[in-house]
Amino acid sequence: MIVKRATIEDSNRIFNLANAAFVPSPWPESVFEHELKSPRSQYFILDGGFLGMTQILDEIEINSLAVHPDNQQQGIAQQLLATVFSLPNVTRFLLEVDESNVAAICLYKKMGFSVYYHREKYYKNGHAAIMMERKVSVTN
Template identity: 75%
Template sequence: MNIKLATIEDSQQIFDIAEAAFSPSPWPKSLFEHELTSPRSQYFISDGGFVGVTQILDEVEVGSVAVHPNNQRQGLAYQLLTMVLTLPNVKRFLLEVDESNLAAIQLYEKLGFSAYYRREKYYKNGHAAIMMERKV
């Protein structure tokens, strides 16, 4: 599996993956375009998925993870996140996840993340967001 650092030329592919994974994408294409040109943001992409992160000093926030439905349950999200966890000079990784997304929560826990806060009724569907961190 080939994972690479995304560039602005990959914005359509990233948006298409998000559209397929979330139907519709919770993020507009313009957000991906903006983040792909931001010095604080990075996206890692493969043929079937991506992860987007923002780094401020020694903290990295995982802002988006998406895997195309045709590529789910094949370990792609694990591989993408494992690449993120190798970023240098990071002391803390952060993310949020819908409380009902048990598969993602299990994946994050497998990668060493733990819950530290719960935001009630955070998502449009009324679900809480589970805030998770991994300290290095």
């Protein structure tokens, strides 16, 4: 599996993956198009999944990570995260996840994230958002 940086031409593919993974996508395709044009946002894609992120200085916020249901449990999310973790000069990775998404929370913990905050009743379904971070030290 080869991870590539997504381009604007991948917006429909990303939207379709989000639509399948989140049933339906919480974002319209126009959001992906906008983010793919933004200099602060990057998307990485491979067969069956994508990861969207925003970098500000030495922090990366993972805005979305989706794997098509037919491709889950195949290491796709881990490979996407590993790609982002290899980016230089980053000291902190942030993300939020629905408290009911136990599989994702377990994956994030396995990948070195820890919980730092709960946002109660954050999502439309009334669930809390679990705020997670992964700190790393940068050596010069």
